[in-house]
Amino acid sequence: MSHEKLIYIHPAPVRVWHWLNAAGIVLLVATGFQIRYAEILNLMPLKDSVSLHNFAGFGVIAAYFLWLFYYLSTGKIIIYFPDPSTFVAKAVKQVKFYGYGIFRGEPNPHVMTPENKFNVLQQKAYLGIMFVLLPAQMISGVFLWKVKGYSDYIHLLGGIRIIDTIHVLFFFFFASFLVVHCYLATLGHTPLAHFKAMFTGYEEHH
Amino acid sequence: MKNLIPPIGIGLAVALACFAAVPLAGAASIENSECFACHSDESLTRSTTEGMNHSRMSEQLFIDETQFSHSVHHNNGIGCVDCHVDISKLDYNQEVPHKKQLDLVNCTMCHEESSNAFKDSVHMKIRGKGITMNCNACHGYHYVTRQEALSVADRTNNGCAKCHNPYQSHDWLPQKNEHFSFVECVVCHVPDAPRHIRLSFFDLMTNKFYSSQEILKILGISENEFKLLLDTDKDEIINVTEFENLELILRQKNVHAIFHAELVAEMHPSVHKINRGQAERDCKTCHSANSPYFDAVTLVLTKDDGSSDHFQVDRAVLESFSLRHFYALGGTRMKLLDKIGFLLLAGGFSVVLGHLAVRIATIPLRRKNEYAAEQSNIQEEVSR
Structure with missing residues (x-):
């Protein structure tokens, strides 16, 4: 492997955020299942899973602000916004690649660069996740953490049932996303290439 | 509609049975008015502590007649001498027309079941440590009112919180505030006592519960018509559709009341049997699907005298969007979301x-x- 083929894509703050976030989400999903299905699962006592869920939740919130600060302060936040003028054409290409070309061994139509590391489908997905789903999950989680303390806000938003529904639906989404995300990460030039890159920061160009 | 028998009612039934079976010596001859002739005087106090029982809280002998007239005992025709059975006649030739030191009132005469449960409780056992706790420590003396209409907060303040500060213990319990706000102490501390989810009308704007009269006035119906309005299919239980209809009717009347849900114990004699180490500590008992804690659900109309009308509600209401202001983690989860x-x-x-x-x-x-x-x-x- 020559050094010319290595490109520094993931700076340290992004990697720190990513793995903090990943650990937090895994814990949240695991404890989330334990909390919701206490009569079926016996991973740990319910009260411990609630405490761990709370700690992990605040860990993810802290990591989120690290992510937000880094991307806002460097101006790199724009990588999350797809260009509307080319979005459809690029999205079609990308879908064709994932649904057909990848099986034939065709190259990925999107070439990663430090300025543009996401393909348009990733941009669209992560835009929704980082700016809508995750904040909604964090806010609803904080409300559920102190139902009594935030009762005014909870009533304003329609009641605890509404907050819980949002939190649970997004919980299932994130649980499902975790599976898909891990799988998609194996679609590099080798199954572990993207995983390695998220530790070293360097993606290999082919 | 299932009418939950209030424990006070049981007590009174026992009481009435007692009176029917055992003629009370002074009941026929001494009217309350004779007692109030002296005891309505606010300045009436005991001038000496001689012979005072240690459990007495005050030397004041004044009884507020108005307050007494709202008591559950007075409302059920129980007079002063029905409890103060050692007064059989009044001798007005004496400075005090009855004996100066009356016997302790024996609540057991009527409330036998409650008494038996109490005898097997930690509150009785503390007598071994020199602490005497009688019925009046929680229930008071002359102004006992019905408790069933009270919210969790009022039940706690009127009862356990007189002696116990729940925040000084329960460190193991996650979400203390939430539990103390929505669950009556007895529900966990006497796990065998009957309990139910109590749904009451609550106004978020004024932060007050609607009384029976207020709701009926808004709906423009009588007490009897309320049941007919709710239970349209006449199956004695309010199902999800009927519950939603009630909410819709309130909206049409421009009332934005929410249904405030609390987990409370029924006024059953067994609630007196509180013992150390017997409280429910397994979170899963409540926080799991099909938890027995949510089997009984009632909509209540509270009355000024502290009583309330209960209307049985289908548990499915707790697990639907019809009830948006209550959710017990895992216990009342919506199967649709699963x-x-x-x-x-x-x-x-x-x-x-x-x-x-x-x-x-x-x-x-x-x-x-x-x-x-x-x-x-x-x-x-x-x-x-």
């Missing part, structure tokens, strides 16, 4: 497994294409 969640997870796994299967199946194709590409490159190199 189904949607299952579909989301199944979708994620299907995409992954499907894609992976095709990836594996097309490995030969990719190898062939790579080989063809390599051959083509070699030919290009050679031709150069």
